Amino acid sequence: MREVHVLLKNRGKIDPKNAQEYAENGGFEALRKALSMSGAEIIEEVKKSGLRGRGGAGFPTYRKMEFTAGAADPVRYIVCNADEGEPGTNKDRILLSTDPCAIFEGMAIAGLAVGAHVGYIYLRAEYTYIFPVMQAALLHAESLGYLGKNMMGSGYDFEIKFRSGAGAYVCGEETALFESIEGKRGEPRFRPPCPSIHGLFGKPTMLNNVETLANLAPIIKNGAEWYRTLGTEGSPGTKLFTVCGNVVRRGVFEFPMGVNLKDIIYEVCGGIQDGHKLLGVQTGGTSGAIINADQIDMTLDIDSVSASGGRLGCGTILVIDDRNCIVDIVLNNLDFFRGESCGKCTPCREGGQQLYNLVNRIATGHGAIQDLEKIDELAETMRLTALCGLGHSTAVPVQTSIQNFRGAYLKHIDRDYCPVCSEGGGIYR
Amino acid sequence: MERESYVYKTPASKLVQVAAIAAEYRDRPDMLMTVLIRAQKVVPAFSKAVASVIAREMNIPMNQVYSFVTFYAMLSVKPQGKYIVRMCKSAPCHVHGAKEIVEAIEEQLGIRIGETTEDGRFTLEYCPCLGLCEISPAIMINDKAYGNLTPESVKDIIKQYIREDVE
Numbered sequence: 176m177r178e179v180h181v182l183l184k185n186r187g188k189i190d191p192k193n194a195q196e197y198a199e200n201g202g203f204e205a206l207r208k209a210l211s212m213s214g215a216e217i218i219e220e221v222k223k224s225g226l227r228g229r230g231g232a233g234f235p236t237y238r239k240m241e242f243t244a245g246a247a248d249p250v251r252y253i254v255c256n257a258d259e260g261e262p263g264t265n266k267d268r269i270l271l272s273t274d275p276c277a278i279f280e281g282m283a284i285a286g287l288a289v290g291a292h293v294g295y296i297y298l299r300a301e302y303t304y305i306f307p308v309m310q311a312a313l314l315h316a317e318s319l320g321y322l323g324k325n326m327m328g329s330g331y332d333f334e335i336k337f338r339s340g341a342g343a344y345v346c347g348e349e350t351a352l353f354e355s356i357e358g359k360r361g362e363p364r365f366r367p368p369c370p371s372i373h374g375l376f377g378k379p380t381m382l383n384n385v386e387t388l389a390n391l392a393p394i395i396k397n398g399a400e401w402y403r404t405l406g407t408e409g410s411p412g413t414k415l416f417t418v419c420g421n422v423v424r425r426g427v428f429e430f431p432m433g434v435n436l437k438d439i440i441y442e443v444c445g446g447i448q449d450g451h452k453l454l455g456v457q458t459g460g461t462s463g464a465i466i467n468a469d470q471i472d473m474t475l476d477i478d479s480v481s482a483s484g485g486r487l488g489c490g491t492i493l494v495i496d497d498r499n500c501i502v503d504i505v506l507n508n509l510d511f512f513r514g515e516s517c518g519k520c521t522p523c524r525e526g527g528q529q530l531y532n533l534v535n536r537i538a539t540g541h542g543a544i545q546d547l548e549k550i551d552e553l554a555e556t557m558r559l560t561a562l563c564g565l566g567h568s569t570a571v572p573v574q575t576s577i578q579n580f581r582g583a584y585l586k587h588i589d590r591d592y593c594p595v596c597s598e599g600g601g602i603y604r
Numbered sequence: 605m606e607r608e609s610y611v612y613k614t615p616a617s618k619l620v621q622v623a624a625i626a627a628e629y630r631d632r633p634d635m636l637m638t639v640l641i642r643a644q645k646v647v648p649a650f651s652k653a654v655a656s657v658i659a660r661e662m663n664i665p666m667n668q669v670y671s672f673v674t675f676y677a678m679l680s681v682k683p684q685g686k687y688i689v690r691m692c693k694s695a696p697c698h699v700h701g702a703k704e705i706v707e708a709i710e711e712q713l714g715i716r717i718g719e720t721t722e723d724g725r726f727t728l729e730y731c732p733c734l735g736l737c738e739i740s741p742a743i744m745i746n747d748k749a750y751g752n753l754t755p756e757s758v759k760d761i762i763k764q765y766i767r768e769d770v771e
Contacts, residue, residue: 301735359672419737
């Protein structure tokens with residue numbers, strides 16, 4: 176299986192700090208073209224391309240653009256969500272550190288589409304070491320006149336500003352991210368109003384994931400028709416997949432949407448390490464579904480993964496081999512969520528902790544079969560009542576693993592010996 | 605307990621440096637993060653005295669500084685070591701032997717997770733995903749990332765810090 180490099184085409188081939196090298200490799204051509212187009216034309220092209228958000232939710236990008244472009248307030252913002260907090264994903268780190276100019280170009284195009292003159296990049300604190308690369312690249316691009324004031328002599332100004340996080344998963348939620356940029360605790364806001372009307376500093380704002388923005392330049396440069404030759408009908412384009420866990424070859428790979436999960440694991444990544452057997456796969460990060468070894472013959476695009484009860488999310492593929500125990504993995508997931516809940520809404524703050532307690536009881540051999548029903552009920556309550564995506568997805572790994580690994584749970588409830596949990600289990604206990 | 609750990613002595617010379625940073629952003633509450641991150645290079649943690657100086661210079665309430673600092677995992681009100689060793693505990697590191705790495709670091713430094721060495725040089729703590737999943741298990745020491753660790757290699761890395769053999 177061959178990778179298709181649209182977003183990763185410059186990875187390792189150019190000096191990321193050098194905007195001239197980026198330009199010589201076809202960079203800024205899309206921006207030049209976009210400068211001759213009207214905002215509505217750009218949005219129309221993105222609409223035809225069928226681009227959907229790459230951060231997790233898969234929302235059609237053109238609709239965010241339309242909403243923001245149609246807002247009454249003339250001051251608008253573009254925000255690039257580089258708070259890549261989902262455990263198991265580091266694709267945005269690769270994009271930002273190997274090809275930052277592609278992100279700047281995408282932001283400038285997005286700015287033209289919605290009529291914004293300022294863009295913010297919110298980078299998570301764990302990636303602080305990328306700041307010098309990004310800063311150097313931006314300065315260079317501005318000094319050559321590609322970005323900043325009067326971009327390429329067009330008279331259009333677009334300024335990019337950097338902001339840092341300080342270690343909070345919830346700040347990947349868009350309204351929490353706005354709060355954080357505004358100098359407050361990163362707690363999600365109630366909606367409505369939605370960010371395209373009342374976003375950052377109360378102004379209409381369009382927030383996109385790093386990878387989504389990276390897609391804009393190729394779309395504008397080569398056209399929507401070309402873009403649709405990649406991927407599937409419902410999810411056109413390529414997707415970055417972060418494959419991690421117990422496979423031979425780990426890394427970030429780029430494939431057209433619609434590739435098969437099994438092929439990625441066995442053909443691209445060389446199968447399971449050290450001759451072990453596959454136990455399960457978690458797609459979409461910690462907030463994604465856990466499937467068992469029989470279910471991995473699966474097409475990876477946004478709709479098919481959703482249909483199987485999980486989500487493609489940010490394209491994470493965590494491969495888990497038979498040295499692990501699924502109950503222990505789920506406990507690890509829940510430990511993450513209970514720690515990262517911001518505490519603003521009760522279902523998530525209390526529910527996450529209670530789910531952890533329930534699964535912990537099962538893992539340590541104190542669980543009962545009724546606990547599985549309790550987990551389901553609690554999960555449903557959280558899904559319906561939590562304020563943001565964090566609370567909505569806390570229960571996803573629990574519920575899907577109970578469906579797909581019921582035997583493992585029953586084994587713990589029966590207090591059978593488990594080589595992982597019985598020997599002290601997770602690293603944090 | 606919590607309150608006590610918030611009140612401890614910060615040298616006056618450091619307070620002056622923090623004040624100078626904060627004064628650049630007077631009446632700009634949105635720049636609080638920038639101020640704190642820059643100030644963190646001067647003082648490793650935000651004592652009551654530091655918070656009060658920042659609040660005064662930026663012209664914002666002190667409780668805003670406190671509520672902000674206590675929200676974010678990488679900002680601290682408690683005294684921290686000069687080197688903060690952050691061990692990723694998320695699933696990709698977990699399935700790749702993070703437990704052995706933690707045990708090796710604990711042995712090397714003679715402290716348990718969550719503690720600071722007596723000489724105040726090292727703090728060891730867990731943190732959620734560091735975004736180094738393709739090279740797990742991974743740690744960060746201050747702003748530097750290390751991946752593909754083994755119990756042996758992580759000890760060598762820590763040794764460099766013990767000897768101050770780092771830039």
